[in-house]
Amino acid sequence: MGGVSTAERDRVPKQDRSRATRQRLLEAAVACLAEHGWAGSTVSVVAERAGVSRGAAQHHFPTREDLFTAAVEYVAEERSTALRALFPEGAAQDRRAVVTALVDLYTGPLFRAALHLWVAASNEEQLRPRVTELEARVGRESHRIAVELLGADESEPGVRETVQGLLDMARGLGLATLLTDDKARRERVVAQWASLLDDALGVTG
Template identity: 55%
Template sequence: MASTVRVPQEERTRAMRARLLEATVELLIERGYAGTTTTLVSERAGVSRGAQLHHFPTKAALVVAAVEHLTQVRGDELARAAADVPRGVRRTRAVLEMLADHFTSPVFTAALELWVAARTDPELLAAVAPLEQRVGREVHRLTVELLGVDESQPGRRELIQATLDLARGLGLANTISDDRRRRSRILDQWAITLADALAEPTPGASA
């Protein structure tokens, strides 16, 4: 008779939490925040309501944990994508494409649902705001590093912030309809504008 292999409790708990988080993200993308209920999450994850409530006592705790989980996964993917960004004349355009991919990903759609809901939900806002600040700082840091920008020079930080705001705006537009063709034209032009602006000498610098 084959022996039964017992899965350690810690491993079972980790797997159950992962199913809950993945189910939550799927529902946020499919149904939005209002349509994502703890009952639907437990059903999709195949987890009992009691077990779900033990780990995530409120809907806010569950959805924030889910987006944080996916943000970490996406952050790892972003870091890997950054390592593959080519050098040379096409580097600026490649960095913009990487950012556009990030802001049109499922994690952005899920996060957007939380931003809208958090506007009128103090508990959710208290949890979401620090997460978004952390993510924003990391994406900003990575962009500066990839483009080799010296933010101590006047106007450079604002150029990076404008670039990230542009990428977020394009991501928002993409939630309404497939915006790839228009987005590509905009990124082509912004790559030229940004590269030229970053190449300009700092005012007052010696020639």
């Protein structure tokens, strides 16, 4: 009496293993979307890449839509965390650094994976409302972080639209990078946007 059962001893390690398996599946789903697109990213392919059985994958994510919606949400949360980590004190003194960080969110394999999901959502009735809702939330979060990091005052006329224009520009650069990665051109655009933001929002420091 009063002893700890085997089930109780195993519970925490089992939960840890479950979380680790879930994360491996999400990371594998993102990589598969970026490399193979929606058509080539089945649950079986993701499970194999993650090193788990299809049954284990379906235990965590009963449907393909569950898996890939969760994967893009995971990526979005990782982006927000990474962006905040770059400027832990909040508003940055150098707006060019903020613009560069925002542009980096929309270039590379993580954005490519999200784009594949958007394309799939446009043709998949079951997926579209879930991705649309997720993207709206991610968009609001990205805007809020951008406002904070830029030290922008949205009570001023035109400031909200200026910040949204920056995010739209960053997304456009991300789309362009899918075809050709012109880093020199991207750096010139970033420099120009940083200058425009200083004019529109006031020079920091």
